[in-house]
Amino acid sequence: MIKILTIREIKIGEGIPKICVPIVGKTHFEIIDEAKEILNHSVDLVEWRGDWFDEVFEFEKVLETLKSLRAIFKDIPLLFSFRTIQEGGQKSIPLDEYASLIKYVINTSMVDLVDVELLTAGDELFVDLIHEAHENGVKIVASNHDFQKTPSVDHMVSILRKMQDLGADIPKLAVMPRSKSDVLELLMATTIMNENYGDRPIITMSMSGTGLISRLAGETFGSAVTFGAVSKTSAPGQISAEDLSTMLKILHKNT
Structure with a gap:
């Protein structure tokens, strides 16, 4: 049974995957203009992608x-992310500075x-950051991005299970398809996680x-959040939030 996670309202x-x-x-x-x-x-x-921000290493500017x-x-609800360059982000950051920023x-x-x-932080720091977050009433989205390939179904399920076992509130996995079959593999991993192992919402995408x-197709296969764009996209394959909302509603109505 997947436990619903309520953040604000x-x-x-x-129901419909959240946008x-x-x-x-x-x-x-620029950030404020985009927000408005x-x-x-x-x-x-x-989601505020902090790695795009020129002054992200100046904490008073971040605040x-x-x-x-x-x-x-x-x-x-507001999500903060610093996507490292190794996982498709804009900046490199030493591990100690990454931990300090988060x-x-x-x-x-x-x-x-x-x-x-998860891979950037490593297990020990990852658990430490979860404890820090939960003590302050903040939820953790554990993420892993593979911009080169789509791993095997078993490997993708194992990543999501590890995130859940370590205490993440929402495990998230994004992979790059090299073929249409790869997309099916991602959807299969999502289904297996939800039906056999999951006890909390997950986010997956090809x-x-x-x-x-x-x-x-998150409502069918089990991905609880999907990402759309209003101005610039932050990952390959994002479409406009308006188009996304329309299509999700159509799918929901006929599911």
Whole structure:
């Protein structure tokens, strides 16, 4: 039985997959402009991609921007992510600085969720960051991104299970398809995780245009959140939040 995760008024793991939109501005003002534009669209969550921010290593600038985002989004859940360059992000960062940044953001009380890359952090730091987050009322999205290939079904399921076993609130897996069969492998892994092992919401996706169907079919196969774009995309295969909302509603109505 998948336990629904409620963040503010959003119930993740129930009904139509929730739409998360990334903010990828490089400056404070670009970020705020993107945030205001997002309010005009159908979104459930917002992800601030901190790795795009030019001043992300200056914590007072991070706090200033977080305060502005919190004021704009009010009751819309806010997710902070620093995607490392190894997993498709914009910047490299030493492990100790990665840990310091994530802990700092957790302790600002400005975000509802924080993304932690499992392979970047390693098991010990990963568990430490989960404890830090939970002590501050913040949820952890555990992530793993493979921009080169789609691993085997068994391997993908094992990654999701490990994230769950270590205490992540939402395990997330994104992979790159080299063929249509790879997309089916991702959907199979999602189904197996949900039907046989999962006790909490998960997020999975097959990237690029080839994998687009995986961003739409979460209600059928078990991915609780999908990512769309309002301005710039943050990963291959994202489509507009409006188109995404329309298609998800059509699929839900006829499921």
